[in-house]
Amino acid sequence: MSDVLFPELPGLEWDLRKTPVFNTKIMQSINGRELRASFQAIPKYEISMSFAFLRESKGRQELQRLESFFLERRGSFDSFLFKMPEDHNFECTFVGDGATTTFQLYKQAYNLKIPILHTESLGKVLMWNANDQTLMWSTDDQRLMWSNDFYQITNDGRVVFNRLLAMGESITISGTFYYRCRFKDDAQEYTHFMAKLWKASKVEMIGSLGNKI
Template sequence: MSDVLFPELPGLEWDLTKAPSFNTKIMTSINGRELRASYQAIPKYDITLSFGFLRESKGRTELQQLEGFFLERRGAFDSFLLKMPDDHQFDCTYIGDGYTSIFQLYKNMHTAQIPLSHSQSFSRPVNPLMWNKRPVKSMWDGNAQKPMWNKATAGVTKNGQVILSEPLEDGQTMSISGTYYYRCRFKDDEQQYTNFMYKLWKANKVQLVGSLGNKL
C-alpha cells in the first residue's frame, strides 16, 4: 500500500464515472421476512477514467506516465492515492469542549459525514487574525490571563486527523479546509491503449476501485 499519487494528465475527459457500493448480506425466511447484515460501513467506488489523448515522445509524456504508473503498481497489486477531479476538497467545522485536541476529517454528503483517511498534511495557526502585532498592548480574556493572540496551531496529518497544539475552548468553533484523496487500485491486471494518430494515444477505460478509507 503506497502513498504515491495517480498522475494528473491533461487528456482526462469529462465522462468520468463513479459508482458507490456496499456489502450487505440478505437472508430471506420462508415467510418472506428479510434479515440484513451490513459488512461495510464505508462505501467502495468503481471509478472509470477516460483519456482522450496521451502524447508519446522520447521524453516523459502522458503515455509513458500512465503506462509506467500501471507497470509500477503491477496492475491491481499495489494501491495508490487519487485526487478525484472536483471531489477532493474538505471543509470541516469543529466545536470545542475544552479538552479534545484531535479531530477526524470528514466529507459532507447531504446529511451524512464520511470519515476521511487520506489527506494532504499541513500546519497553520488556529486563528492568525486574532494575533496582536503590537506586543505592548495586552488583550486578556477576563480573569483567565489568556491573551487573544496565543500561538495555537492546527496540523492535518496524512491519515486524516486534525491535531491541535492545545484544545479548543468549550463552545469555540474552528473551520479548516484542505485536500483529501481516494485510496485506489487498478481494477484489473491489464490496461489497453489505442494509437489513433501519430504519437497520439487514448485510453477509453482506466478502471479503478476506490475508497475513502483503507479497505483495499
C-alpha cells in the same frame, strides 16, 4: 500500500464515472420476508476514467506516464492515492469540549460525515481569534486577535491543535483529501489511432476513503 499519487494529466479531455458500492447480505425466508445484514458502514467506489486521447510526443508524454504508473503498481497489486476531480476538498467544523486537541477529518455527504484517512499534510497554521473584538496586542494575559495558537493537518486524516479547544469553541478547517485506490484489473489496453496519439479504453479503479480496498 504506497502513498504515491495517481498522475494528473492536465489539459486532457476525460470522462469519469463514480459508483458507490455497499456489501449487503440478503436472506429470504419461505414466506418472502427478508433479513438483511450490512457489512459496510461506508461505501467502496468503482471509478472509471476514459481519455479522448493520450500523447506520447516530447513534452507531452501522457501515455508514458500512465503506462509507467500502471507497471510500477504491478496492475492491481499495489494501491495508491487518487485526487478525485472536483471531489477532493474538505471543510470540517469542530466544536471544543475542553478536553480534546486531536480531531478526525471527514467528508460531508449531505447529512453523513464520512471519515477521511488520507489528506494533504500541512505544517503549523496560525489561528485567528474567533472573537473580532479581541485586541491585536496587549500586555494583559489574554488571547489576542493574532496569537501563537496553531493547528497541523497530518497525512492520515487528523487535525491537531496545540491547545485544548474550549467548551463550545468552534473552528472550521479546510484542505485536500485523497481516495485510496487500486487498479481494478491486472491488464490495461491502449489503442494507437494516429501518429503519437493513443487511447486508453478505460482506466478502472476500486477506491475507498479509508484503507479497505
